[in-house]
Amino acid sequence: QSVLTQPPSVSGAPGQRVTISCTGSSSNIGAGYDVHWYQQLPGTAPKLLIYGNSNRPSGVPDRFSGSKSGTSASLAITGLQAEDEADYYCQSYDSSLGYVFGTGTKVTVL
Amino acid sequence: QLQLQESGPGLVKPSETLSLTCTFSGGSSSSSSYYWDWIRQPPGKGLEWIGSIYYSGSTYYNPSLKSRVTISVDTSKNQFSLKLSSVTAADTAVYYCARHPRRGGMDVWGQGTTVTVSS
Numbered sequence: 529q530s531v532l533t534q535p536p537s538v539s540g541a542p543g544q545r546v547t548i549s550c551t552g553s554s555s556n557i558g559a560g561y562d563v564h565w566y567q568q569l570p571g572t573a574p575k576l577l578i579y580g581n582s583n584r585p586s587g588v589p590d591r592f593s594g595s596k597s598g599t600s601a602s603l604a605i606t607g608l609q610a611e612d613e614a615d616y617y618c619q620s621y622d623s624s625l626g627y628v629f630g631t632g633t634k635v636t637v638l
Numbered sequence: 639q640l641q642l643q644e645s646g647p648g649l650v651k652p653s654e655t656l657s658l659t660c661t662f663s664g665g666s667s668s669s670s671s672y673y674w675d676w677i678r679q680p681p682g683k684g685l686e687w688i689g690s691i692y693y694s695g696s697t698y699y700n701p702s703l704k705s706r707v708t709i710s711v712d713t714s715k716n717q718f719s720l721k722l723s724s725v726t727a728a729d730t731a732v733y734y735c736a737r738h739p740r741r742g743g744m745d746v747w748g749q750g751t752t753v754t755v756s757s
Contacts, residue, residue, distance in 0.1 A: 573747040579745070617685055619744070627698075629685040
């Protein structure tokens with residue numbers, strides 16, 4: 529059972545904006561540890577999408593953005609495209625558990 | 639560009655030890671800036687961190703697996719390894735190796751290798 533909770537699924541039409549929440553606690557996100565986000569396309573390894581709460585690695589479109597506040601973080605995808613259909617995971621550090629991943633969110637493009 | 643590749647048996651019998659190796663090319667495990675990670679994903683489920691090793695050899699394990707996990711690094715072979723003992727069907731998963739900087743996300747991943755625990 530993950531300590532970082534994400535909605536199981538979100539969906540949107542092409543061009544729309546969707547957000548994915550990642551809710552933690554005072555022992556992980558709330559303790560100041562960074563949040564990172566990954567995109568996992570079907571049958572492939574996860575890919576780093578956002579690091580350090582809001583930074584994009586080279587090559588990641590600026591349609592993807594991250595934020596963090598208190599014990600939660602969010603990933604926003606603007607201008608949703610068909611190729612964004614994937615599973616998304618947040619990840620942080622927990623003072624008791626070590627590195628932890630979120631429960632995962634499936635994004636569906638309608 | 640750094641690439642990681644997992645290797646090891648795809649089938650392990652219950653109660654035995656799962657052994658996997660991650661070989662990297664285009665870089666070095668002795669980099670002072672990185673942790674080297676093992677993560678797994680059971681069929682149809684989410685990601686689970688297994689453990690990490692720092693270039694110095696310091697290890698960090700998931701508390702729920704700590705009693706069964708050993709991660710080591712062989713810098714001369716550009717490899718790091720995972721051993722998971724006393725496996726059960728619950729250990730069936732795709733196993734990934736990855737790396738992350740001291741403060742940063744896991745920026746390089748292997749393609750993953752499927753391990754099935756079955757007699």
